[in-house]
Each structure stands twice: as C-alpha cells, then as structure tokens.
Amino acid sequence: QLQLQESGSRLVKPSQTLSLTCAVSGGSISSGGYSWSWIRQPPGRDLEWFGYVYHSGSTYYNPSLKSRVTISVETSKNQFSLNLSSVTAADTAVYYCARAVRGYNNYYMDVWGKGTTVTVSS
C-alpha cells in the first residue's frame, strides 16, 4: 500500500525558505501516470494547492504562488520536495504531500500524506 510521509523544518523564521520532503514508500515514484503534489491548509481555512512534479522532473505550479515555489523530485531516493521562499506568518499551515492523477479535464489526489505543521515565527 502506497504511503507518503512529510518531513522537514517545523519552525521557520520570516523571510527564510521553508523546505519539506515527502518520502514515498510501498511503491515507486517513477510509476507512470501520476504526478506528485503539495497542498497546504492554514488553521481553520481552505486547502491551497502548490503544484506538482512528475518523476521526469517536469513541474507545474499554481500561478498565484509560482514566484516563491520550487518542487523537485529525487527518484533515486523515492522522494520529492517543496521549497517556499520568503515566508511570512501567512504561510503557517499544515502541509500535505499527495499523489495525483492528472488527465484531460481531470485532476485529483488519491493518496495523501498525514501532513506536517509548519509555523512561521521569529
């Protein structure tokens, strides 16, 4: 059974870069047809999608966050990562990684990590 586990910095200072990694187990990140995504959920608020990466390394980002976001993949380690630069308190949230199906007129996340809470504070 495919499992995803987020790890990384839980406390980040304002203006610094938030870095998270998602380790994939129970399956290969290189298996075709899937993209690998990051989503966050600020306290009591809506889900916000960052973008995705394919095992080939090709990426697609949410236009509203694109200037601050980098998503990358390391197939040899079966993991992918999120970097979010110039963080502020508004970036405090639970961050989730997920496997996503991307097709014509279709996009949904079928496997989610448990999430990790990141706080931005000095």
Next chain:
Amino acid sequence: QSVLTQPPSVSAAPGQKVTISCSGSSSNIGNNYVSWYQQLPGTAPKLLIYENNKRPSWIPDRFSGSKSGTSATLGITGLQTGDEADYYCGTWDNSLSAVFGGGTKVTVL
C-alpha cells in the same frame, strides 16, 4: 474566498441522508471532473469520489457524487457518527490550477 462554493455546514440524524452542494463556473466544474474529499478531525483529507461519481474501492456505496452544469453534489445515505467530518470538493480550473471548495462540516445529530 474559495473558488468553489460549499455550504459551511449540514446536519442530520443517524440513518438519514445529507447532500452537500459545490458551485463553480464554466472555467472549473463546468468543463472538468469533480472530486470529493473527507477530512476526519485531526487527519489528512481522504479521496471519497473522483471523476464526478466514481468511488475508490474502499469507499462504501453510501457515498455518491453527481454533477450537473457548473455544480456538483455529494450525497451520504445511512448517516453514521463516523461520518462527522469536513468534506471538500475539488476540480481543475482553466486558470491553470487545482482548486477546492471551502469545506462543509457534517454533523450527526
């Protein structure tokens, strides 16, 4: 403010049925498949419905989805206390981003 509009809350007694609406536009729901996610308290979202009305194999048939025009609906029949959760709709938006609704809290009375 979310791109997709959901009611903040719905409630019903055990065994009853609830429906949750998700309203969008031609740039999202109107031209793309809709998915639904269940988020139990303190846990990550879980896929409930994909491609408007399909259920993963582990989801009971008490859960159903439908879509008409620029709106979608999630139905839960035979409501159980374990169904108390937040439910989110999601889809692709032609502004080139995945989008979600604001979530609906289901309460079992």
